[in-house]
Amino acid sequence: MATDDKTTSHPADPARPGSGxxxxxxxxxxxxxxxxxxxxxxxxxxxxxxxxxxxxxxxxxxxxxxxxxxxxxxxxxxxxxxxxxxxxxxxxxxxxxxxxxxxxxxxxxxxxxxxxxxxxxxxxxxxxxxxxxxxxxxxxxxxxxxxxxxxxxxxxxxxxxxxxxxxxxxxxxxxxxxxxxxxxxxxxxxxxxxxxxxxxxxxxxxxxxxxxxxxxxxxxxxxxxxxxxSVDESELFTKQKGTKTPIKTLFSGRNLSAFLQVFALMTGFWLSLQPVAAVLPTLLGADGIGMSSQATTLLLVVAYLLLAAVDVAAAVLSQRIGRRTFLVYAGAVMATVATTVYFLLVRFGPGNPRLAVVCTVLVVIVVVCPWAVLPAYINERFPTSVRASGYGLAYSLAVIVPSFYAFYQAGLGFVMPFNYTGIVLLGVGALTIVGAALAGPETKDIDFRAHADVSA
CATH class of the missing domain: 1.20.1250.20 (MFS general substrate transporter like domains)
Incomplete structure (x- = not known):
């Protein structure tokens, strides 16, 4: 039977992973x-x-x-x-x-x-x-x-x-x-x-x-x-062992449902990331906002250093309010606030370096900080027997469709100015995150020791 950490405590024991x-x-x-x-x-x-x-x-x-x-x-x-x-x-x-x-x-x-x-x-x-x-x-x-x-x-x-x-x-x-x-x-x-x-x-x-x-x-x-x-093997894996056919087990029954839900979630994450990680550096350059390559690099370094601090705060917040709730709200904020700030950057950033700096930092933090929850959330979606396969494949395979972002931008460029196309990708990715998160269960209180399949 699963136990609740709030009511059951374990003394510090070096043989128990995470007990101390x-x-x-x-x-x-x-x-x-x-x-x-x-x-x-x-x-x-x-x-x-x-x-x-x-x-x-x-x-x-x-x-x-x-x-x-x-x-x-x-x-x-x-x-x-x-x-x-x-x-x-x-x-x-x-x-x-x-x-x-x-x-x-x-x-x-x-x-x-x-x-x-x-x-x-x-x-x-x-x-x-x-x-x-x-x-x-x-x-x-x-x-x-x-x-x-x-x-x-x-x-x-x-x-x-x-x-x-x-x-x-x-x-x-x-x-x-x-x-x-x-x-x-x-x-x-x-x-x-x-x-x-x-x-x-x-x-x-x-x-x-x-x-x-x-x-x-x-x-x-x-x-x-x-x-x-310095690192010991997972005691959960050692005690519970895995299946001899983890890939087959992953793509069957309730595990498959969990995989498809996480795959959809990660597709949204990868798609919303492209306008920031891939498009933004070029947008900030001489042909877009007008920054030099060195200024662009330094600005992004500062933004990512600030992001590191926000990452921890965001993940801790998910521990309090729940992963599912956090992901739904994070996707909603990305779909509204991040897209608006991205628009302001494209529309008013050229010739306005202060606005460009503020908008860049905000977009990076709002879009990327929700990734801090994913190592916990995705692992909580799969039982020990297929956890590594489920985590790795759902995380990695989902990048393929979003990786063709340049082609999507080229198509959108026929109906809108090219520099605005990233806003559409960001919005679609964010809404996909909201929908996929709503389709999944809350996971923060999952007890790995129970060896239960946590699929919805």
Whole structure:
């Protein structure tokens, strides 16, 4: 029978995951590991778009035009995109049959090796077009391994967390996203100040871009060492064991209902994120609001650092009012407040830098902070036997349809000014979040030890 944490207490016991709140408890070590893993994951995601972008000429033919450069960037993005759900399927099964800890260690070893190999690649002048093809292939491999990282590490952390602190731990884990963006952006800015990217023969284009990639690889190997020494296997997994066919079990019965509801929710999240994460940096640039690239980067760094603090507060709030209630209200605020602020940014931002700064910070915080609830909420939607598979696949597969945001914008551009199309995507994504959250149950009081299927 499930017990309620409000009426039943357990003494601190190092053998019980999450039973003690003292520093050094296995719950906090698992949470720190998941945070570190999420940081490394997002650090890796931004390496090509932030660190490599100023040196992309190193990998492409000198006579390649803007279209060719865009296609190259699309290939890199697509490879990473395809890798994530593949990794979630492979390592979700691994984590649900062999163990969360072992899956995390294998995944991060693979990710570190792939990132290090990227840093060692020769360029177009040495290998021709094979250089960029090798880079794309390594991004695919790295994406597979990194898709396995959060698929295993986040369920481990949530299973170790005390029930009444799952919201807090979820928020802390999610701060790895904004902090990783800030870190890779600041590292790149500092390198560009020391060695400006002035053509393919510049120091940054030849070897400077490799430094952030090496840092990313080292961080992955440090994470592996941390998990080996400090993180215990999930006791819930050890006691309850998993099914031999987690993917088949996930896509049947009540688990399938839970998966489809979370998939719809995540589709809304990914769609609403694109106007902020993908479109906003370009909108703020010279052809939109009129900011320089350095000013845009610094503004977004500040916005994401503020977001890190709000992430924790938002997740703690969900622990008080409920995940479902929080997600419904968050989606409603995104659909009303965020779209209005985005409109003000597009309409009045050019020539008004103060307004642009305020609107940018508000949009980033309102749209992105609800993600802080997801590590807890998604894991609460699935039983232990398929939790890693359910979390990883629902989280990763949902990104595919929203990833074609540029095509949706192009279509909308026939009926409205292009810079306003992001508002439509944001609104549709937000309303999808509201509908999907309403379709699911409240989860904050789910007792993982009961091994109950929490599908609606």
């Amino acid at each position: 709140d003292k520093p050094g408890s296995r719950a906090k070590r698992a949470m720190l590991g998941a945070w570190f893993g999420f940081f490394v994951d997002l650090f890796d995601i931004y390496l090509p778009t932030v660190a490599l972008a100023p040196a992309i000429a190193y990998f492409i033919a000198p006579d390649l035009g803007a279209t060719g450069i865009a296609i190259t960037g699309g290939m890199i993005f697509t490879a990473t995109l395809i890798g994530r759900p593949i990794g979630a399927a492979i390592f979700g099964r691994f984590a649900d049959t062999v163990g969360r800890k072992r899956a995390t260690i294998v995944a991060m070893n693979g990710a570190g090796i792939a990132t290090l190999l990227m840093a060692l690649l020769p360029g177009y002048h040495q290998l021709g077009v094979a250089s960029v093809l090798l880079f794309v292939a390594l991004r695919l491999v790295g994406g597979i391994f990194l898709g396995g990282e959060y698929t295993a590490a986040n369920p481990l952390a949530m299973e170790a967390a005390p029930r009444h602190k799952r919201g807090l731990y979820s928020g802390i884990i999610n701060t790895g996203f904004p902090l990783a963006y800030a870190a890779v952006s600041l590292i790149t800015l500092l390198l560009l100040l020391v060695m400006p990217a002035q053509g393919v023969d510049s120091a940054y284009a030849q070897w400077g871009w490799r430094i952030p990639f090496v840092i990313g690889a080292v961080l992955a190997f440090v994470l592996v060492a941390y998990y080996r020494r």
